[in-house]
Amino acid sequence: MFSQLIADVVTLWGKYGKIYLNGIKNTLILAITATAIGCLIGFICGILQTIPVSKTDNIFKRLFLGLVRVIIRVYVEVFRGTPMILQAVFIYYGVPYFFGHVFKSIWAVSLIVVSINTGAYMAESVRGGILSIDPGQTEGAKAIGMNHFQTMLYVILPQALRNIMPQIGNNYIINVKDTSVMFIIGFSDFFSIHKMVSGAIYKYFPSALIEMIGYLTLTLVASFLLRWVEKKLAGSDSYELAAGDQLVMAAGTYNSPAKGSPFDEQSKEFGKELYKGVDEGKEDGANE
Amino acid sequence: MSEHILEVRHLSKFFGKNEVLKDIDFNVSQGDVTSIIGASGSGKSTLLRCINLLETPSSGEILFHGKDVTGGGISQSAYRAKVGMVFQSFNLFNNMSVLDNCIIGQQRVLKIPKEEAKETALYFLGKVGMTPYINALPRQISGGQKQRVAIARALSMKPEILLFDEPTSALDPEMVGEVLAVMKTLAEEGMTMLVVTHEMGFARDVSSHVVYMADGVIAEEGDPKEIMVDPKNPRTREFLSRFL
Ligand SMILES: Nc1ncnc2c1ncn2[C@@H]1O[C@H](COP(=O)(O)OP(=O)(O)OP(=O)(O)O)[C@@H](O)[C@H]1O
Numbered sequence: 001m002f003s004q005l006i007a008d009v010v011t012l013w014g015k016y017g018k019i020y021l022n023g024i025k026n027t028l029i030l031a032i033t034a035t036a037i038g039c040l041i042g043f044i045c046g047i048l049q050t051i052p053v054s055k056t057d058n059i060f061k062r063l064f065l066g067l068v069r070v071i072i073r074v075y076v077e078v079f080r081g082t083p084m085i086l087q088a089v090f091i092y093y094g095v096p097y098f099f100g101h102v103f104k105s106i107w108a109v110s111l112i113v114v115s116i117n118t119g120a121y122m123a124e125s126v127r128g129g130i131l132s133i134d135p136g137q138t139e140g141a142k143a144i145g146m147n148h149f150q151t152m153l154y155v156i157l158p159q160a161l162r163n164i165m166p167q168i169g170n171n172y173i174i175n176v177k178d179t180s181v182m183f184i185i186g187f188s189d190f191f192s193i194h195k196m197v198s199g200a201i202y203k204y205f206p207s208a209l210i211e212m213i214g215y216l217t218l219t220l221v222a223s224f225l226l227r228w229v230e231k232k233l234a235g236s237d238s239y240e241l242a243a244g245d246q247l248v249m250a251a252g253t254y255n256s257p258a259k260g261s262p263f264d265e266q267s268k269e270f271g272k273e274l275y276k277g278v279d280e281g282k283e284d285g286a287n288e
Numbered sequence: 289m290s291e292h293i294l295e296v297r298h299l300s301k302f303f304g305k306n307e308v309l310k311d312i313d314f315n316v317s318q319g320d321v322t323s324i325i326g327a328s329g330s331g332k333s334t335l336l337r338c339i340n341l342l343e344t345p346s347s348g349e350i351l352f353h354g355k356d357v358t359g360g361g362i363s364q365s366a367y368r369a370k371v372g373m374v375f376q377s378f379n380l381f382n383n384m385s386v387l388d389n390c391i392i393g394q395q396r397v398l399k400i401p402k403e404e405a406k407e408t409a410l411y412f413l414g415k416v417g418m419t420p421y422i423n424a425l426p427r428q429i430s431g432g433q434k435q436r437v438a439i440a441r442a443l444s445m446k447p448e449i450l451l452f453d454e455p456t457s458a459l460d461p462e463m464v465g466e467v468l469a470v471m472k473t474l475a476e477e478g479m480t481m482l483v484v485t486h487e488m489g490f491a492r493d494v495s496s497h498v499v500y501m502a503d504g505v506i507a508e509e510g511d512p513k514e515i516m517v518d519p520k521n522p523r524t525r526e527f528l529s530r531f532l
């Protein structure tokens with residue numbers, strides 16, 4: 001029984017491996033590109049929505065930003081509120097009525113639909129991510145003369161990105177799976193290969209097994225990479241203590257004071273006259 | 289007229305119907321160290337925030353070298369770059385090292401080349417005794433150290449005037465001294481400073497001028513020795529008696 005299953009899987013893979021792999025390739029390309037474009041849309045929407053407006057701004061700016069907010073709201077509600085499979089049909093078969101034969105390419109339509117969907121979800125995540133950053137960060141940036149764009153680019157977004165990272169990962173994983181609905185307009189993703197192959201030779205279960213393993217591999221690798229990126233973004237929890245005026249010694253890597261570490265010895269050597277305070281977490285012995 | 293760096297004229301600020309600042313008038317000249325004291329809620333922070341335009345004044349003028357900055361005649365960014373601000377809660381950029389905190393403004397706002405900006409940053413970090421910690425992130429250093437970095441960040445922009453909003457209020461008592469010491473040094477070197485503080489010792493001994501605020505107005509101002517030792521206004525006397 002079990003050996004039969006293995007034999008079937010092996011035969012199937014031997015015969016159609018290339019086709020499965022091609023499906024994986026299409027799924028991957030679509031999911032990655034659409035997630036990237038979706039994030040870009042999300043960031044633009046999120047930033048536009050959080051531009052501060054005050055009563056003293058001129059009427060044109062206030063009207064413009066008000067309009068932008070309404071448009072983004074409508075966009076988010078429409079695309080979050082309807083099935084992606086329907087959106088695909090809607091655009092693929094609908095747009096030619098208005099623009100002639102613009103959307104002949106299945107790839108283009110798939111990419112647009114998945115990107116716009118991701119964008120709708122990301123817009124909210126980015127907005128939330130920006131709002132979650134302490135307003136003191138913005139004030140600090142403004143106080144040294146940064147404008148809104150600089151404040152966003154150098155101070156707020158790098159911090160917001162860390163909070164948003166899990167959502168980006170979620171969206172990517174959802175996209176890996178949900179691009180399968182694009183079969184409706186004839187996109188040949190990984191899942192559509194299953195329908196094609198099993199329909200041809202009636203090996204439903206072995207093929208489904210290949211699909212399961214394939215999808216899991218794609219998503220697990222993504223989860224793993226994501227954790228890694230998140231860790232990178234969090235920054236290291238130690239820092240190099242720089243030498244004072246002269247190069248006293250090559251500084252090694254010392255843990256942060258909060259961890260209670262060899263740090264104390266170092267501050268004794270060249271921090272003493274500069275530094276009179278007390279670090280939290282320092283051992284008592286250091287505070288004579 | 290333009291011997292004053294900063295002139296505040298008939299400044300008032302409403303939050304809704306609540307008039308928090310009422311017709312404030314005062315001047316700051318080169319080298320002045322002005323301490324602003326007063327009860328909680330009297331409008332000290334709001335005054336500082338209006339001065340560097342973090343709040344928009346409801347009416348009145350703020351003249352910087354004789355030019356009004358509230359009307360949009362001068363670029364907000366350029367003006368803010370010349371008026372440094374040190375906050376009670378530090379507001380260091382959490383995503384940057386101590387050194388980068390002091391470089392970013394010079395590089396992006398003043399458009400100074402990175403190498404030169406780094407030199408300036410290192411100079412001022414040295415001045416506040418933070419040279420060993422330039423690679424640390426804000427969350428890895430103590431409160432007193434954060435505030436010293438915040439001062440170095442403001443100084444790195446080479447401001448003409450430095451505003452402090454209760455720079456030691458969020459600190460554990462043992463760290464207050466290190467920050468006040470840095471501020472004292474700056475005062476002695478001739479930095480023009482406007483300091484909201486509850487440290488009466490600093491107001492009395494370091495500042496050249498004291499402003500006492502109550503309910504959104506300047507109730508009394510003048511020489512620190514006179515005001516702090518022999519206040520004319522009974523409210524000032526009552527306020528100061530609480531610190532004895
Ligand atoms: N953004 C705001 N919106 C509404 N009211 C505000 C706002 N900021 C300050 N206020 C009010 O303005 C008044 C003055 O506040 P401000 O923070 O300037 O006082 P302060 O003198 O700095 O007090 P403290 O010593 O506690 O810091 C207070 O009554 C406060 O409630």
Ligand SMILES: [Mg+2]
Nearest residue numbers: 332333334454
């Ligand atoms: Mg205050």
